[in-house]
Amino acid sequence: MRAALAGVRAEVDTLHERVESAMRDHVAESERLDRAEDAARSAERAADRAAERTERVRTEAAGQAVAAYTGADLGPLVAWSSPRGPQEALDRASLLSVLAAHRRDEVDRAAAAGAAKRTLSDRAAKARDERADAEEAARRTREEAESALEDRREALRGLLAEQSRLEEELRERRAQEAEGRDRSQTQKQAGQAAQAPEDTQAAGDAGGGDGGRDCEGEDVSGYPNGEIPASALCPLPQPGERLRADAAEAFIALDGEFRGRFGRPMCVADSYRPIDEQVRLYEEMAAGMAAAPGTSTHGRGIAVDLCGGVETEGSDEYRWMMENGPGHGWHNPEWAQNGFEPWHWEFSG
Helix, strand or coil: CHHHHHHHHHHHHHHHHHHHHHHHHHHHHHHHHHHHHHHHHHHHHHHHHHHHHHHHHHHHHHHHHHHHHHHCCCCCHHHHHCCCCCHHCCCCHHHHHHHHHHHHHHHHHHHHHHHHHHHHHHHEEEEHHHHHHHHHHHHHHHHHHHHHHHHHHHHHHHHHHHHHHHHHHHHHHHHHHHHHHHHHHHHHHHHHHHHHHHEEEEHHCCCCCCCCCCCCCCCCCCCCCCCCCCHHHHHCCCCEEEEHHHHHHHHHHHHHHHHHHHHHEEEECCCCCCHHHHHHHHHHHHCCCCCCCCCCHHHHCCCEEEEEECCCCCHHHHHHHHHHHHHEEEEECHHCCCCCCCCEEEEEC
């Protein structure tokens, strides 16, 4: 279940990145095409101005031709055709020839301007089509990424619900097992009481289950993280769970108070974590969800992951632990609070 949750969380992170990348590509493409369209519009305006100027010159030239043909005063025409106004050197025919040349030049300019206008108009239309295509592609990419992201979110919600169900089932099963052990222990103690009353008192102090206050353990400071032998640790009342001796003693005392308040033992999902387990979780879980192998407080035998309600911030069990855990040296670290890892508790002595 942990591996499945880690895999889904990793997929959710990847899909978040895909959505952000698609949005960045969409914005970049839109900006690039906006610039191209602005340039095309500017070119169109320039072509329009050239066409207007050409039409104006065409109209003026036509008027001048009519004037020359009808014998009007050609002085202004000569002045228009030459900055020095050499009308004395030109006759009517040469003047009309110069005028025709100017008209052809203006007509050619008009034709070139018209061709440029058509080219630029075509380019602007193509840019608009490209922009529409890019926007449609970006929209589809964004919708696909968001749809996939929602699918993964649904999967994550389903897995979390399944995890909660399994944890509750595990808690109930462990409670039944603990109840059976308590009955056996009571029967055992009753039998021992007939032979050695003082032994009965010692058994009562042990608190039942696999754990006991009389476990001395060993000094574990010389062992690498995650490489502490089982013989150096002390068992907890919860089956299969172990901690460093002082942490175990404090936890057993806290567990006894928890039983008195809620009528059941604390649910422990994990305690001491050997190095091979640290490596497996680090490889399977999403980045930041498991400590690097050899650095986990679980590997030092001073951390537990709790269930049975404590794993839900704001629950009665969690609030009770926040109020009573510190009195026994157990804390939900500051980094784990605010809903990040309410189930993770560490012993600080």
